[in-house]
Amino acid sequence: MANTAQPHGGLVSIPALLSRNAAQFGSKAAYREKEFGIWQSWTWSETAEEIEAIALGLLALGIEPGDHVAIIGRNRPALYWSMVAAQKAGGIPVPIYQDSVAEEMAYVLDHCGAKIVIAGDQEQVDKVLEVQDRLPEIRHIIYQDARGLRKYDHSHLHSLADVQAEGRAAHDRLMSELNRRESAIGYDDTCVMLYTSGTTGRPKGVVLSNRNIIETSKASAEFDRLVSSDEVLAYLPMAWVGDFIFSMGQAYWTGFCVNCPERPETMYENLHEIGPTYFFAPPRYFEERITALLIRMEDAGRLKKWLFDTFMELARRVGPRLLDGKPVGLMDRIKYAIGQVFIYGPVRSRAGMSNVRVAYTAGEAIGPEIFDFWRSLGINLKQLYGQTEASVFITQQPDNEVRADTVGVPSPGVELRIDDSGEVYYRSPGVFVEYYKNPESTASTKDAEGWVATGDAGFIEEGTGHLRIIDRAKDVGKMASGALFAPKYVENKLKFYPNILEAVVFGNGRDYCAAFINIDLTAVGNWAERNNIAYGSYQELASHPQVLAMIQGHVEEVNRSLAADEMLSGCQVHRFLVLHKQLDADDGELTRTQKVRRRIIEQKFGDLVTALYDGSTEKYTETEVTYEDGRKGSIKATVQIRDAAVVEVRTPTLEAAE
Amino acid sequence: MDGQTSTVTPDGRTIGGVVMEMRNITLRFGGVIAIKDISFDVRHGEIRAIIGPNGAGKSSMLNVISGFYNPQEGEVWYKGEKRKPMKPYQVARQGIARTFQNIALFDGMTVLDNIMTGRLNHMKASILDQAIWWGRAEREEVANRQKAEEVIDFLEIQSIRKTPVGRLPYGLKKRVELARALVAEPEILLLDEPMAGMNVEEKEDMCRFILDVNDEFGTTIVLIEHDMGVVMDISDRVVVMDYGKKIGDGVPDEVRNNPDVIDAYLGVAHD
Known part of the structure; x- marks a missing residue:
């Protein structure tokens, strides 16, 4: 392989990093x-010995350079070792999602042409034997x-133990071959192949080179000043690129x-x-832990509950400021220190976050309250934006520049570009080599200059240079005025209110935005109970004037926050209605993974959409529903349509509602 | 009857010679005859089921094996020797462990502590040793804990190791009971309706554990079960009882086609 540069002292592969670590950190815990x-x-050093034994065993089994070795199982040291051992012996590890069914597994195994499969247990072996x-x-x-x-x-x-034993027995015979194979690994050779989960169509095998992994690991480890005394818990699927970077790339680099x-x-x-x-x-994880904590606090004694509420209130006010090193009054500092002893410390400890120096979340929008909750406890929770094709990192938030609504600045070595339609493109040393055996997809994703399309629309915030992702590129449109229309961004903002379960925002090609809203029956029902509001059904609760007023308050709050945003101020919701039925996958309004099916909803509730834009204040409608036993029925309702206050903004030519 | 030769089952397990034999057992409670002149044997390494309708005397039979009841007539032969009337703890020391139909765990104690009680027969240290916690007592505790942890790993109950048993759902309690029986490292494991009251998923799990125990440790298993599907799937040989009498004995297929058995218990044969 032609290597253009070998910048890191011959550390061109994970096996090379392993040798360095065995020499440099020999007696320090690796796993x-x-x-x-x-x-x-x-x-x-023990790890190096174990890996060498597996690699020799693989040689004894006849592994050839370039052979794909599938790894299937939950996070266990021996499976991580197997990946490195496969690399040492010249093979390419292909970790596979352990929860995939035999059929999915068969597709991946067939596509990569795996010669050897290393499985965790009987369950995985059975699936492989089945196909x-x-x-x-x-x-x-x-x-x-x-x-x-x-x-x-x-x-x-x-059994892996037998393979290792055989490898150890054949040490003298095979060692020279193993050394030869290891030294033949080049910087641009394949390090790992990871299959994208494939929500649309077949999974694609993303080929990542040693250069991709090592450059990315180096840059990101330096960004967060990761050191050899750091500790991670490997619990996310081994087949996911994040785990490969965190538990392999960065772990071996640092x-x-x-x-x-x-x-x-x-x-x-x-x-x-x-x-x-x-x-x-x-x-989702951060959200679940808060819910679990709050439920337990509801059952706590009065004093404890009072302490918790009081100090959490203080933490919300000063915690994030302290974390960012902003000025905080002396009294608040003292109170926060007391809270640290009685509340924050124990909560962090219970959540396993006592020692966390850097925590990341990514994957979907996180509610600002959830985000702030953890940060107020003094946990340096940050967001990143990444993809398998980028070896994870595209952007990430530096310490002290953390906000719930951005995904951070470009990671070191990453260039960003926003094209005319608003889609985000990136180019970096971590950009994947190709999709395995799929040149068409490779060509449509990565251009000749190495720019990769993310499929997400976003913009770079003036002043801070932070990237903000607003929506999937295909959902983003333009309003009649030419202003940007990003429905999911607004919907997410609405959905962060516990009372709002689902929202559908319209406005593409129209004069203003309008929304359908589904209330959360649990949250609003709970509120109704506390306020002595009687209701018999979802429909009744959804049309209650007080509920409408409450939702109106939320919508107007969202409008105010949108107005502050120069790119998206046009997306303020001028009119809304609370739907008379819950959106349901059985009625085809949601996907099975609970995502709204915009186009179907627009058709099905066409009369209501018209009403949102013709100025009427109420609309009678009938909707067909499918009951759980498959029977069909219809719901009749007169739905009220409300105007929400919007904040005037100078920029694009917007017409106020009515 | 050839009690010595060993056979290999189609799925590759070795079943050895007779390890326990019931000879003409009769058990009476006053005038009630619970078991009437029953004989059968248990081979080393097999899964032996005892089935029958309610009140057939299955649990009584298990209690005879475990030494809880001493039969008025008949003999229990264990490892080629006739067993004298014994107390349950003496039977346990001979390597026979059991679980109960109605869970008999210590609700207030953790799963781990409950399982450790199963090691009682392996503890030799005196009260004094235990009190000063030195030498033998400590070594024993470590060895016993290791065995307990192996069983916890085997039955996949790591996540409830420190949970008080009283807080567990029924299916898990059953699994803890099995764990407690297993740590005793029994040669024969008696299971009294291990799947009673479980849902389908829990039953499947339990079946897998029973088969795995038999497979991994070579433990001979005698089980009583109501669920016919389960019995026919996992056992090597089945004894059928009705009103205290034995009405069938053989491999599941033989038993299934035995007209007496069909009349008494199965009702209609399903095929």
Whole structure:
């Protein structure tokens, strides 16, 4: 392979980083895993020895350079080692989602032509065996956990321990070949192949080179000043690019320790025991933990509840400011310090966040309240924006420049470009090589100059230089005035209110934006109960004047926040209605993953959409619904349409409502 | 009857010679005859089921094996020797462990502590040793904890290790009971309706654990079960009882086609 540059002292591959770590951090823990109730650990030099034994064993099984080795299972040290061992022996690791069904697995195994499969346990082995007839390429299946597999035909099935033992026995015979293979690895050779989850169409195999992974890991590790004493908990799927960067790339680059939970169900407990310093979780995770905490606080005694409420109020006010190093009064500082002892410390500890120095979230929009909750506890929670094709990092938030509504500045080495339609493009050393065996998709995603289309629309904020993602590019449109229309951005803002379950915003090609809103029956029902408002059904509650007034308050608040935003001030919601039925996947209004199907809703409730724009204050409508047993019926209702106050903005030529 | 040769089942398990034999057992409670002249054997490494309608005497039979009842007539042969009338703890020391139809765990104690009680027969340290916590007591505790952890890992109950048993749902309690029986490292495991009251998913899990225990540790299993589907799927041989009498004995297919059994229990044969 032609290497243009070898900038990092010959550290051109993960095996090379492993050798450096074994020499430099030999006696420091590299991996930990809880087993039999005790945290077992392996130092970097022990890790190097284990990996070498697997690599030699793979050679003994006849692995050839360029062979794909599929890795399937939950996060366990031995499976991480297997990936490095495969690389050492000249192979390409292909981690596969452990929860994929046999059919999905068959597609991936067939597409990459895996010769060897390394599986965690019987469950994964069974899936591979089920589809093996169609996959003549598979020569060997290796498993880690022998349980339940003793009776299986072992002609092509091996336990990982046996493979290692064979490797160790053949040490003298195969070592020179292993060294030869390892030294042949080039900077632009494939490091790993990761399959995108494929929400639309077949999964695509994203080929990432050593350059992609190492450059990205180096840059991002330096960005957050990660060091060898950091700790992470590896609990997200091994087949996901994030885990590969956090638990492999960055771990090998900086030499920090990767901790594997005992079982997926013990993750919370293990997190608490380990107390990682560097942590990633999707927004949903942060939300769930708050809900769990608040529910427990509801059951707490009065004093505790009062303490919690009082100090959380203080934390919301001063916590994020303290974190960002902004000025805070002396009294507040003292009170915060007291809160640290009684409330914040224990809450952080319970959540396993006592030692967190850097925490990231990404994947979807996070509610500002959720975001601020964690930050007010003194946790440096930040957002990043990334893709498999970028080896994760496109943008990330620097310390002290953290906000809920941006995804940060371009990561080191990343160039950003926004095209005329508003779509975000990037170019970086982490940009993937190609989609495996799929040149058309490669060509339509990555242009000749290396720019990659994200499929998301966004803009770079003047002044701060932060990127803000507003929507999927295909959903973004223009209003009649020419102003930008980004429905999902507005919908997310509305949905951050607990009372609003779902929102659908219209406005593409129209004079102003208008919205359908679904109330959250649990939250609003709870509110109604506390305020002695009687209701018999969703429909009745949804049309209650007080509920409408409450929702109007939310909408107007959203309008005020949109007005402050020069790009999206045109998206203020001028008129809205609360739908008389809940949007439902059974009626085709939502997808099975609970995403709104805009076009179908627009057609189905066409009369209501018209009413939003013709100035009427109420509209009689009938809607067909499907009951759970499959029968059809219809709901009749007179839906009220309300005007919401909007904030006048000077820029684009907007007409006020009516 | 050939009690010595060993056979290999189609799924690759080895079933050895007879390890336990019931010879003409009769058990009476006053005038009521619970078990009437029953004989059968249990081979090493097999899964042996005892089935029958309510009141057939299945649990009584299990209680005879576990030493809870001593039959008025008949003999229990264990490992080629006739067993003298024994107390349950003596039976347990011989390597026979059991679970109960109605869960018998200590609700206030954690899962781990409950499981550790199953190691009682492996504890040799005196009260004094235990009190000063030195030498043998400590070594034993470590060894026992290790065994308990192996079983916890095997039954996949790590996440409830420190949870008080009283807070657990029924299906998990059953699993904890099985764990407690397993840590005793029994040669014969007696399961009294291990799947009673479980939903389909819990039953499937339990089936898998029973098969895995038999497979991994080579433990001989005697189980009583109501769920016919389960019994026919997992057992090697089945004894059928009705009104205290044995009305069938053999591999599941033989039993299924035995007219007496069909009359008494199965009702209509399904095929």
